[in-house]
Amino acid sequence: xxxxxxxxxxxxVDEKNGELRSTREFGTAYALVxxxxxxxxxxxxxxxxxxxxxxxxxxxxxxxTLDRVLAAMTVRRDLTTVRGWIEEIFLRRQDxxxxxxxxxxxxxxxxxxxxxxxxxxDVERFxxxxxxxxxxxxxxxAQAILTDQIPDTRDIMLVSIAEPCGLLGYVLSSxxxxxxxxxxxxxxxxxxxxxxxxxxxLNLDASLRQTMTKVV
Amino acid sequence: xxxxxxxxxxxxxxxxxRGRADGETADELESALRAALEQHSKVAADLGAxxxxxxxxxxxxxxxxxxAEGKNAEFAVCALSAPVKKVFDMSGMRxxxxxxxxxxx
Numbered sequence: 001x002x003x004x005x006x007x008x009x010x011x012x013v014d015e016k017n018g019e020l021r022s023t024r025e026f027g028t029a030y031a032l033v034x035x036x037x038x039x040x041x042x043x044x045x046x047x048x049x050x051x052x053x054x055x056x057x058x059x060x061x062x063x064x065t066l067d068r069v070l071a072a073m074t075v076r077r078d079l080t081t082v083r084g085w086i087e088e089i090f091l092r093r094q095d096x097x098x099x100x101x102x103x104x105x106x107x108x109x110x111x112x113x114x115x116x117x118x119x120x121x122d123v124e125r126f127x128x129x130x131x132x133x134x135x136x137x138x139x140x141x142a143q144a145i146l147t148d149q150i151p152d153t154r155d156i157m158l159v160s161i162a163e164p165c166g167l168l169g170y171v172l173s174s175x176x177x178x179x180x181x182x183x184x185x186x187x188x189x190x191x192x193x194x195x196x197x198x199x200x201x202l203n204l205d206a207s208l209r210q211t212m213t214k215v216v
Numbered sequence: 217x218x219x220x221x222x223x224x225x226x227x228x229x230x231x232x233x234r235g236r237a238d239g240e241t242a243d244e245l246e247s248a249l250r251a252a253l254e255q256h257s258k259v260a261a262d263l264g265a266x267x268x269x270x271x272x273x274x275x276x277x278x279x280x281x282x283x284a285e286g287k288n289a290e291f292a293v294c295a296l297s298a299p300v301k302k303v304f305d306m307s308g309m310r311x312x313x314x315x316x317x318x319x320x321x
Contacts, residue, residue, distance in 0.1 A: 041239075041271065041272065044239060044272075046239070047238055047239030047240075047270045047271060047272045048270060048271045049238075049268075049269075049270045049271065049303065050302070050303060050306055054238070054239065054270065056239040056240060149282070149285055150278060150279075150281055150282040150285055150312060151282070152279075152282070153275050153278070153279060156278075186308055186311045186312070189307060189308045190274070190278070190307050190308065190309070190312070191271060191307075192271050192307075193271070
């Protein structure tokens with residue numbers, strides 16, 4: 001089974017040409033941090049409430065990325081809030097996306113290709129070696145959003161993390177998303193981690209707009 | 217620490233939940249609610265004596281509600297204590313679950 005982090009990164013790969021859709025933007029980087037938190041929660045390593053992160057079990061999960069984040073968290077017992085941790089891991093995030101891509105290549109889901117643009121610039125692509133995992137993720141997202149049934153925990157998490165970084169637009173049409181806006185908001189609001197990630201992205205957007213205004 | 221007891225009232229199976237529903241007890245809570253749903257078509261979780269609920273606890277309740285939906289059973293949560301109600305309100309659980317101030321039976 002793919003991790004939440006791998007599923008989010010996989011969603012960002014264009015299935016037609018293997019290009020990565022803007023996942024190096026800060027908004028998506030926050031979402032990737034959120035995905036790691038969800039992975040740790042699913043592995044029963046951490047738990048959250050309205051504000052605080054609690055450790056349940058600090059033994060390794062066996063996944064190098066999750067264990068690196070978990071190890072970093074266990075040595076900073078002074079930091080307790082979800083917001084504080086999201087910001088802290090965001091700053092120390094290194095290359096969550098690169099690690100997830102490497103894992104997807106190793107699992108045979110993606111291939112890695114490098115070509116030259118204008119004979120000089122390296123362009124990386126990640127064409128699908130196996131289209132089924134991405135189709136499966138998209139199908140789960142579509143079902144979670146388009147039906148009125150209560151989704152599985154993982155699917156609620158996936159909707160709530162794909163929403164704030166704009167990845168749902170690659171799964172459903174604008175009209176479908178507009179029709180189901182309330183449903184998406186309702187699912188996104190269920191989890192503390194995604195509420196915090198969404199707030200962090202909003203703050204970031206506001207800061208960027210403020211900076212741009214000053215520059216202009 | 218969580219304590220779970222079960223009783224039947226007017227055709228409803230009531231699961232009384234006492235203590236804390238968190239990452240350490242969420243599996244126990246979900247199992248108890250699912251077990252009740254295996255045997256009854258109307259199940260209510262009485263959360264009046266629940267002092268604390270975390271995200272893992274909420275997920276357990278939500279997945280029990282999902283199981284009820286899957287077998288066309290009725291599932292409700294009732295008598296939420298003040299700290300638990302605050303978490304349910306913040307998460308918008310009322311949009312997903314039947315929440316009663318009192319037991320439905």
